[in-house]
Amino acid sequence: MFVPEKIPFKGRIIDITVPISHSTLIFPGDPEPSIESVCTIEKDGCAVSRLSFGSHMGTHVDAPSHIIKDGLAIDNLNLENLMGQAAVLDFSQINGALKDSTLDKAFNNLGIDESVSILLLKTKSPFEKEKSSKTSCFQAEESDRRSETEEFPENSVYLDSGAADWIVRKGFKTVGIDSFSVDSLSSENLPAHHILLSINVNIVECLDLSSVEAGIYFFLCLPLKIEGCDGAPARALLILDS
Template identity: 75%
Template sequence: MFAPKKAPFKKKIIDITVPISPSTPIFPGDPEPSVENICTLEKDGFAVSKLVFGSHTGTHVDAPSHVLKDGPTVDNLNIESLMGQAVVLDFSRINGVLTDSILNKAYNGQKISESVSILLVKTQKSSFRKEKNSETSNLQSGESDKRMEPEESPENSVYLDAGAAAWIFRQGFKTVGIDSFSVDSLSSESLPVHHILLSNNVNIVECLDLSSVEAGIYFFLCLPLKVEGCDGAPARALLISYS
């Protein structure tokens, strides 16, 4: 656990959370998010909205129960392991698989002299965060703008392999985050990386927005919604810069 007096909260805060809206890109087959006005200021004197989205919508944390029978659910995760010193490695110029040797070379290239417990993998030149326009903001509840789908496919995605997952565990990382839909290949059905990481108590955070983040050391904070018995949950993720 970090010492509160040493936490750099007076430094620059970078929000690396993908916002949830009807236009948020989703993994094929996941529930489409919607925000519906139930009560309004004009009619009721107060505003209340109905929210509909999947447990893996936007920036989210995968719980072990996502892939493991009888695995812990998101409300039982160790929150301390989702905050602390983090290293961001930039692979935005690479396409395809990230192996243990690729991760190790990039990690050593950072010349890290302090303990880090969180690994964040930047893979995309573009971001999940899309510019809003009048047409998008006027989407009705339950509708989706197919033009807002991310330019990500099994052919051009960047992902980890089983060797990379094993390297992450051996290095002692407690959390790994990525700015794409999955730490596994999008075409994978067996999800070996998910299984290796989650079975070894390494948290997985997916769909981060690292578009404005440079490689380096930061303080990371990620708090998933405490949804009882659920396989994952959207989260607010922040980086705090030391410079």
Template identity: 45%
Template structure:
């Protein structure tokens, strides 16, 4: 597949923001070229650090773990909607208006949403924009199989209504994408989460091809 490759992965470092209550990333040098002839580092992160995929087992007791996700299900045509000029919660009406401006059919599997992401040097608890439950239902009703956001969560409510709706209906969730330099439009999406056996999520490398 030819085209321009755009990396939309948020890198992981000790300064990467995490969801309130999640482990803060730790990176330590274990060996060095000067002393050992080679460099090795130890990293300690939560499964939902940086750009990551939420597995169904994140909220569903008997849901599949991230290693059970078929890689092909996280690939496909994508539409990226730029909602950064809006304010407040993202509603179904806002999604509908922006989506219709592309006159797209209903056969695009991946929906990406760009907002004015709030960032800090450590723990992030507040999000400037988030998906309402009506927006979540709109996404499901339009047949998307993957939803990706540049915020740390597709929810703002502790009950996680959108997580529940999406994962119960086999809609993959990709969070904390780096979309600030991506222009609204159509792309080909590839997301490959780490194959961490038995885990509820994993960091991922995500690219777009234009």
């Protein structure tokens, strides 16, 4: 029986998941999302939809097998590393590469203790224009999809190899970011991905941190359990102590 008093945490829940819809922005070249009705209540007595989208659609977790041959698949990740105390660092005023010194300064300014095992990076989201026009953070009209993603690389914030090494040295189990990639979108060898995933540091991408302030939260992120897959969409939450 469900007993609310036994919940290990209490507080305000902040949903930091990007919704999946026909108009969700995608990484250039990824499969287009499709949500198709195959049964309706009026005709069939129930509603059923056919879903089609890439494994890295919307808010998602990268598995090591995304870039490492014989790396762990998404269904074999240790879920304990995708939940716990998280530090949100705000880099929304920065463009380009995040360096180890930048991360270290923000980390120390926040007064983070050793219980924090997850690092979340708030950046200057390329979707703020959509947000300000009262549309969902990761949504745009189909005709605008290409132009939005093409503008993204110039303004994206990403980890250089030194910053990725810093994350490993600090012992973080998961790193998340509110953009398409922890690497530069123009990168071909994906150094941050390789550094992090090679030792099974989880990567969560396309978070919605637009309404989240820097601070300490409880983080919970559960990717879909798809056998043998290189990644999967996830529901990600922050819980703020009341």
